[in-house]
Amino acid sequence: MDKHVIPIGTTLDRFIMRKEQQFPYASGELSQLLRDIALAGKIIHREVNRAGLIDITGAYGSQNIQGEEQQKLDVVADVRFVRALKNGREVCGIISEEQEGVIDTENHDGRYIVAIDPLDGSSNIDVNVSIGTIFSIYRRISPVGSPPVMEDFLQPGHKQVAAGYVLYGSSTMLVYTTGYGVNGFTYEQTLGEFILCDVDIHTPPVGKIYSTNEGNWNSFPPQIREYIDFCKSQCYSSRYIGSLVADFHRNLFKGGIYLYPPTQKANNGKLRLMYECNALAFLVEQAGGKATDGKQRILDIQPTSLHQRCPLYIGSSQMMDKLDTFLQATQVR
Numbered sequence: 285m286d287k288h289v290i291p292i293g294t295t296l297d298r299f300i301m302r303k304e305q306q307f308p309y310a311s312g313e314l315s316q317l318l319r320d321i322a323l324a325g326k327i328i329h330r331e332v333n334r335a336g337l338i339d340i341t342g343a344y345g346s347q348n349i350q351g352e353e354q355q356k357l358d359v360v361a362d363v364r365f366v367r368a369l370k371n372g373r374e375v376c377g378i379i380s381e382e383q384e385g386v387i388d389t390e391n392h393d394g395r396y397i398v399a400i401d402p403l404d405g406s407s408n409i410d411v412n413v414s415i416g417t418i419f420s421i422y423r424r425i426s427p428v429g430s431p432p433v434m435e436d437f438l439q440p441g442h443k444q445v446a447a448g449y450v451l452y453g454s455s456t457m458l459v460y461t462t463g464y465g466v467n468g469f470t471y472e473q474t475l476g477e478f479i480l481c482d483v484d485i486h487t488p489p490v491g492k493i494y495s496t497n498e499g500n501w502n503s504f505p506p507q508i509r510e511y512i513d514f515c516k517s518q519c520y521s522s523r524y525i526g527s528l529v530a531d532f533h534r535n536l537f538k539g540g541i542y543l544y545p546p547t548q549k550a551n552n553g554k555l556r557l558m559y560e561c562n563a564l565a566f567l568v569e570q571a572g573g574k575a576t577d578g579k580q581r582i583l584d585i586q587p588t589s590l591h592q593r594c595p596l597y598i599g600s601s602q603m604m605d606k607l608d609t610f611l612q613a614t615q616v617r
């Protein structure tokens with residue numbers, strides 16, 4: 285077997301080690317950071333899977349920076365990931381959907397920063413629908429040895445060195461990229477290991493699924509309504525779980541397109557650039573797909589604030605190209 289081929293069944297630890305051997309300049313810090321994220325994912329897996337058995341479902345009783353009702357598991361996930369990243373010592377700073385400002389880990393020698401949505405889709409927790417963690421990793425810009433600064437975080441998505449998600453579904457999966465393809469690992473809880481199950485994932489260039497909340501139809505831009513009508517004319521299936529990671533993961537494997545356009549409630553879209561859109565855009569491009577905000581590549585957006593939102597159109601390349609013909613069409617009425 286080609287020594288560069290890493291077989292299905294390989295543990296995440298061994299996969300990371302083998303990949304590191306392919307990049308002699310790698311210092312092992314990013315590898316350790318990925319291990320820290322996987323550890324936190326295992327802990328959240330345990331909490332999510334017993335959520336109904338302990339008093340950990342339901343609202344926490346406070347709101348996050350977005351003004352959204354925090355779920356108890358939201359807060360638990362945020363605490364767990366921040367603690368794992370602090371203890372891992374590779375990360376100098378974190379931004380989280382659940383916290384307003386920059387989290388200084390005090391690891392000022394850490395060379396990386398992390399943007400994270402600790403538990404996306406958390407409103408689905410109480411009804412046992414799949415939820416997920418989304419993460420982006422960047423190299424810091426400020427000097428090693430100093431506290432993190434805002435410019436460390438306000439980097440465009442094309443500067444990511446790694447990104448991925450943990451999907452807590454019928455099985456728990458870790459899917460990530462370091463810019464050299466996308467690989468998927470399933471958590472084998474009896475072993476406590478993430479096991480390689482999907483090697484070098486490529487999303488089909490076309491699919492027959494479109495995902496959007498059609499309850500927002502009346503406030504969708506006309507070009508989006510016309511595109512959705514086109515999807516219906518092609519007899520595509522509408523599949524929308526209301527949990528971004530689950531919707532994205534299904535479309536990644538089956539082919540499809542996910543749309544969160546501007547709406548009356550959210551005139552810049554609902555999803556957050558730094559810890560939702562950028563990570564998924566990096567993944568989908570590595571898998572052969574595309575991601576835009578309707579005007580530009582998500583990964584080219586220059587952030588101006590930590591929690592800024594943007595419209596998100598993401599999925600199979602040919603479906604994204606078709607959408608673009610609708611978005612570019614001048615509306616002659």
Ligand code: P6P
Binds near residue numbers: 404406407527529554
């Ligand atoms: P809506 C969950 O709150 C989330 O951020 C994503 O996981 C999901 O895709 C989206 O919002 C659902 O939003 O407005 O359709 O309920």
